[in-house]
Amino acid sequence: MDTFYITTPLYYVNARPHLGHTYTTVVADCVSRYKRMQGCDVCFLTGTDEHGQNIERAAAAQGVAPEVMADRNAGAYRKLWARFGVEYDRFIRTTSKSHYAAAAEVFQRAFDNGFIYKGEYSGWYCIPCNLFAPEAESAPDCDVCQRSTERVTEESYFFKLSVFQARLLELYEKHPEFINPPSRRNEVIRFVSDGLKDLSVSRTSVKWGIPVPVADDHVIYVWFDALVGYLSGIGFGNGKEQDQFRKYWPAQVQLVGKDIIRFHTVYWPAFLLAAGLPLPERVHAHGWWLKDEAKMSKSRGNVINPHLLLNHFGSDAVRYFLLREIPFGADGNFSYQAMIQRTNSDLANDLGNLVSRTLALISRNFDDTVPSPSAPLTSLEDELKKHALSTVEAFQDHMDRLAFSRALEAVWELLSRTNKYINVCAPWTMAGDEAQRPRLATILHTCAEVVRIVTVLLAPVLPASCAKVWNQLGQQEALSHQRLDRLQWSRELSGNMLGEIRAVFPRLDKKALLDSLFGAGSGGQKKSADSRDRKKTPAVRKEAPQAPGSTKSSARSSAGADTITIEDFVKVDLRVGQVVEAEKVKGADRLLRLTVDLGRETRQIVAGIAQAYPVEKLVGRKIIVVANLQPRKLRGLESNGMLLAASVGEEDRPVLATFLEEVPNGARLK
RNA sequence: GGCGGGGUAGCUCAGUGGUUAGAGCGAAGGUCUCAUAAUCCUUAGGUCGGGGGUUCGAGUCCCCCCCCCGCUACCA
Numbered sequence: 001m002d003t004f005y006i007t008t009p010l011y012y013v014n015a016r017p018h019l020g021h022t023y024t025t026v027v028a029d030c031v032s033r034y035k036r037m038q039g040c041d042v043c044f045l046t047g048t049d050e051h052g053q054n055i056e057r058a059a060a061a062q063g064v065a066p067e068v069m070a071d072r073n074a075g076a077y078r079k080l081w082a083r084f085g086v087e088y089d090r091f092i093r094t095t096s097k098s099h100y101a102a103a104a105e106v107f108q109r110a111f112d113n114g115f116i117y118k119g120e121y122s123g124w125y126c127i128p129c130n131l132f133a134p135e136a137e138s139a140p141d142c143d144v145c146q147r148s149t150e151r152v153t154e155e156s157y158f159f160k161l162s163v164f165q166a167r168l169l170e171l172y173e174k175h176p177e178f179i180n181p182p183s184r185r186n187e188v189i190r191f192v193s194d195g196l197k198d199l200s201v202s203r204t205s206v207k208w209g210i211p212v213p214v215a216d217d218h219v220i221y222v223w224f225d226a227l228v229g230y231l232s233g234i235g236f237g238n239g240k241e242q243d244q245f246r247k248y249w250p251a252q253v254q255l256v257g258k259d260i261i262r263f264h265t266v267y268w269p270a271f272l273l274a275a276g277l278p279l280p281e282r283v284h285a286h287g288w289w290l291k292d293e294a295k296m297s298k299s300r301g302n303v304i305n306p307h308l309l310l311n312h313f314g315s316d317a318v319r320y321f322l323l324r325e326i327p328f329g330a331d332g333n334f335s336y337q338a339m340i341q342r343t344n345s346d347l348a349n350d351l352g353n354l355v356s357r358t359l360a361l362i363s364r365n366f367d368d369t370v371p372s373p374s375a376p377l378t379s380l381e382d383e384l385k386k387h388a389l390s391t392v393e394a395f396q397d398h399m400d401r402l403a404f405s406r407a408l409e410a411v412w413e414l415l416s417r418t419n420k421y422i423n424v425c426a427p428w429t430m431a432g433d434e435a436q437r438p439r440l441a442t443i444l445h446t447c448a449e450v451v452r453i454v455t456v457l458l459a460p461v462l463p464a465s466c467a468k469v470w471n472q473l474g475q476q477e478a479l480s481h482q483r484l485d486r487l488q489w490s491r492e493l494s495g496n497m498l499g500e501i502r503a504v505f506p507r508l509d510k511k512a513l514l515d516s517l518f519g520a521g522s523g524g525q526k527k528s529a530d531s532r533d534r535k536k537t538p539a540v541r542k543e544a545p546q547a548p549g550s551t552k553s554s555a556r557s558s559a560g561a562d563t564i565t566i567e568d569f570v571k572v573d574l575r576v577g578q579v580v581e582a583e584k585v586k587g588a589d590r591l592l593r594l595t596v597d598l599g600r601e602t603r604q605i606v607a608g609i610a611q612a613y614p615v616e617k618l619v620g621r622k623i624i625v626v627a628n629l630q631p632r633k634l635r636g637l638e639s640n641g642m643l644l645a646a647s648v649g650e651e652d653r654p655v656l657a658t659f660l661e662e663v664p665n666g667a668r669l670k
Numbered sequence: 671g672g673c674g675g676g677g678u679a680g681c682u683c684a685g686u687g688g689u690u691a692g693a694g695c696g697a698a699g700g701u702c703u704c705a706u707a708a709u710c711c712u713u714a715g716g717u718c719g720g721g722g723g724u725u726c727g728a729g730u731c732c733c734c735c736c737c738c739c740g741c742u743a744c745c746a
Contacts, residue, residue: 182675183674183675183740183741184740184741186673186674186675186741187673187674187740187741187742188741190673190674190741190742191741191742194742258740325682326682327683331739331740333682338681338682338695341695341696342695344706344708345694345695345696346695348706348708349706349708349709350708350709352705352706352708353705353706353708353709354705354708354709355705355706356704356705356706356708357704357705357706357708357709358704358705359705360704360705361704361705364704365704409693409694412694416694419708419709419710420709420710422704422705422709422710423701423702423709423710423711424710426702426703426704427704428702428703428704428705429704431704503706505706506706507706507707507708585744587744588744589744590744590745591744606744607745607746608744608745608746609746610744632745634743634744634745635743635744639745642745642746643746644746645746646746654746655746656746
């Protein structure tokens with residue numbers, strides 16, 4: 001029997017689960033149910049990543065031990081997965097004893113193989129991301145999250161990532177399927193091609209972690225620790241379960257969000273190679289769910305609470321929406337409107353209603369017993385049957401490629417044809433006519449058979465609802481034991497006594513639901529409706545720090561003309577500054593590091609004007625500075641603002657803006 | 671700035687150079703009445719981002735430009 005090992009990331013327990021976690025986990029659950037129904041021996045692992053300075057600090061801030069916080073949030077994940085009907089086989093916590101042993105062993109193996117050495121590290125470290133930033137003279141912002149970094153100096157063990165460049169590139173080349181979707185693959189290839197630096201894989205400044213086996217005053221780098229969870233979760237490093245590990249590793253699919261693709265396609269395979277372990281077959285990065293076209297975040301206040309969704313829609317409708325709404329891999333926009341729309345039109349109207357009308361007709365005409373097809377099949381039945389079988393094929397083709405939305409589209413095409421079939425045949429006109437009874441039996445059996453096939457296909461996506469339909473069809477054997485890969489047109493329903501018929505996919509009252517979600521009379525749905533203007537309005541830039549909704553009005557006000565309002569303009573804080581110091585930035589042709597006196601404060605600004613202005617011509621000079629620009633680092637140096645210059649000629653030579661009269665430093669321009 | 675991916679009906683998207691550019695959803699009208707005010711049928715007048723070019727013929731190939739997204743960078 002084929003084995004199939006699929007993983008979600010181990011979620012970091014510094015926060016409660018959100019829609020993004022839910023998405024990955026639901027996808028993994030759907031795939032594992034699907035593979036089980038193909039007869040595979042499936043292992044589905046999820047879990048929590050519980051170490052690191054970030055947890056240490058968050059726990060301290062709440063006045064609790066890290067263990068307490070980890071327990072609390074790990075519990076929150078498990079509860080949510082239970083509510084979503086997620087059936088994982090393993091839930092690994094990186095604080096578990098067996099994981100400690102595994103992490104230490106992988107580290108030891110890499111060490112023994114000469115891929116880990118002792119050195120000293122001094123650098124700028126982003127605690128939330130657990131990442132070092134490139135070297136710089138003053139604290140740069142984190143590449144990943146833009147938050148500020150802190151100086152950390154410590155003895156450290158380094159992983160020789162640099163020696164894996166060629167092997168990784170060869171891996172991507174020989175196994176194009178290793179990184180999905182292909183656009184991510186290209187990004188990773190470029191990143192690796194640009195060269196890899198050795199990676200610090202231990203910390204002495206952190207206590208909350210797994211001791212390094214060769215030096216117990218060090219703790220293993222939290223990403224190294226967490227990634228090993230994919231191995232420890234199935235028994236690696238645990239004598240009793242070695243056979244489980246050998247059975248399931250390497251994984252067939254590792255699902256990740258696009259933000260952690262690098263850890264999983266660069267560091268992770270390198271760690272495995274260093275430890276002499278096989279590599280996973282496929283890492284698949286998916287996109288983010290956006291709300292109102294913006295990334296969900298607490299600060300924006302546009303986070304979707306999965307529990308709220310469950311309360312209003314139920315687990316299957318949410319599962320369906322997540323899998324159907326967007327192609328797997330792309331970002332998607334979440335809106336309650338779309339959620340309601342999908343639920344009503346797809347689940348209630350197309351699927352639920354087909355089930356209802358089929359069962360009701362059988363119940364009424366054949367006394368709750370599924371009839372046998374007693375009249376010869378016509379071309380109508382032949383076509384429908386043929387289409388049903390090709391749908392079974394198409395569904396699996398798409399599912400195997402993780403193209404969930406396509407797989408579901410194929411099923412809905414079949415549902416649509418079946419609804420047409422009933423209308424054309426109009427079985428209700430035959431009721432009570434003995435002569436037409438065999439024909440009626442055939443029609444209703446055909447409909448029921450399509451319902452049976454569809455129910456089996458959709459079981460991985462809509463497990464709870466399909467189980468209900470299955471019972472209503474009078475089926476005895478468990479739905480989850482059905483084999484998708486052996487799904488045939490059959491007569492197995494004939495003679496079945498129907499179960500109690502109840503609507504499985506109820507229609508939602510859109511207005512009432514939106515009112516209860518947003519409060520009566522609110523414009524809750526207006527927000528989601530602005531996706532309509534997506535192409536016409538300037539997109540919300542991620543650095544635009546406005547609340548959702550306000551972007552709309554400002555965008556509108558400028559629509560139709562290349563003008564901005566005075567309100568837009570006053571957002572820009574222009575100040576008179578005076579250059580106090582200027583020096584060339586090492587290793588950069590065009591950059592100068594300037595110290596600028598802005599009256600109340602002195603700032604460091606990095607500007608690309610070295611080729612136009614020698615240092616000595618700048619000191620003492622008055623310039624105009626954009627004072628409230630987001631800080632950013634250039635060549636490792638933080639630049640706090642931007643100076644204004646005209647861009648002249650083909651080569652865009654900068655010419656500084658200045659004043660002809662005396663102006664005090666710090667004066668505002670308006 | 672570099673590299674990559676995109677810009678097609680109100681929305682989400684399909685569209686191997688070739689007849690009047692398609693689907694689903696939404697909207698409008700109609701039909702049926704078995705069914706969850708569901709089904710089914712009809713209706714979309716879209717400069718296929720803009721401009722050149724190749725071709726008998728281009729959404730589909732080439733060039734230029736604009737805009738969006740991602741990665742990346744020595745960004746006025």
